[in-house]
Amino acid sequence: MLYNPEAVRKAYDEIADKEDGFEKGFSLRNEIPRMFIKKYLEPSDSVLDAGGGSGINAIMMAQRSQRVTLVDISPKVLELAATNIHNAGMTEKIDLTVGDISDLRQFGDAEFSLVVCIGGTLSYVLEKGQQAIRELVRVARRDAILIIGCDSKYGFVRWLFNEIEAESQLETALEIYEAGKYEAAEGVFARLYTVSELTTLIQDAGCEIIEIASTPCLINSWEQSSYPVEEQRGLLELEMKFCTAPELLGTGHHLLCVARKIG
Ligand SMILES: C[S@@+](CC[C@H](N)C(=O)[O-])C[C@H]1O[C@@H](n2cnc3c(N)ncnc32)[C@H](O)[C@@H]1O
Structure with a gap:
């Protein structure tokens, strides 16, 4: 199965409203990467938000930096982003x-001082993952920070056991793993990426790795809405302590890698 941009565009056009609602809601999958963005974003930054969705992260970044460019494959998602940004x-x-x-190609070399590509976007381009990372690095300035996320292989398979019927879990898990x-x-x-697959691609594209996180690793990112609302902020604090622990890298649903362009 090769990367099919038309299918991805169609799928996100169809779920654009749902995606918008998800980005606006509180979830560890949203909040952990946002904590990392806030840690590295500088007021002088010119940011590329690649696969930026309906603009909630872009708005947060624009409030704290010079300028944000949001690029996304789905025209429908971009329509919602335009409304959110206007509002x-x-x-x-x-x-x-x-x-x-x-x-x-619509961007020149070294246009941005911070490049963000989170929320699984990298995972959708399948075999073009290396090409996508090279593009993200190309448009970043020397010394720019890149924050790149994707689905985690071990974490995803692990979470499957909370998601599916007991009798089918092993077969599905093995199929997906393989x-x-x-x-x-x-x-x-x-x-799905392992930590070393992701970091190798980023290093090969001319970056040094600064930190890697497993997001979230304490609780299933889809099921957390059933967790008591009053405890979700506390859960985020605890996740922030756990998510970069070397012992746990790869166990979360997503991986997040912070890198610096050195080449
Ligand atoms: C799960 S959403 C994440 C949105 C946002 N980055 C976030 O973290 O909340 C993934 C987004 O990536 C977009 N996308 C998927 N494949 C893409 C591609 N190849 N290039 C650009 N955008 C893509 C989708 O349209 C969607 O808006």
Whole structure:
């Protein structure tokens, strides 16, 4: 199964409203990467938010930096982003454009001082993962920070055992483990990465790794809405202590890698 941009675009066009609701809600899958963004974002930054979705992260970043460019493959998602950005009074600081992370030719070399690509976007480009990372690094300035996320192979398979019926879990887990990808929506596959697969691609593209996180690793990222609301902030604090522990890297649903362009 090779990367099919049309299928990804169609799938996100169809679930754009749901995606928007998810980005606006509190979830560890949203909040942990946001904590890392806040840690590295500088007021002088010019940011690329690649696969930026409906703009909630872009708005947060634009409030704290010079400028944000959000690129996304789904025109429908971008329409929602435009509304959110307008409602937040941020239209002057955020550019929106349709595009694909595996081919960022609309941007020149070294245009951005912070490049963010989180929320599984990298996983959708399947075999073009290396090409996408090279594109993200190409548009970053020397010494720029890149924050890149993807689905985690071991973490995803581990979480499966909380997700599916007992009698089918082993077969499904083995299939997904061996394939290194899963069907995220009809005809849309997402690649699962190990820590070393992700970090090797990022290093080969000319970066040094600063830190890696497993997000979230304490609790299933889909089921946490059933967790008591009053404890979710506390859970986030605890996750932030756990998520970079070397012993746990790879166990969360997603991986997050912070890197610096050195080449
Ligand atoms: C799960 S959402 C994450 C949105 C946001 N980055 C976040 O973390 O909340 C994934 C987004 O990536 C976009 N996307 C998927 N494949 C893409 C690609 N190849 N290039 C650009 N955007 C893509 C989707 O349209 C969707 O908006």
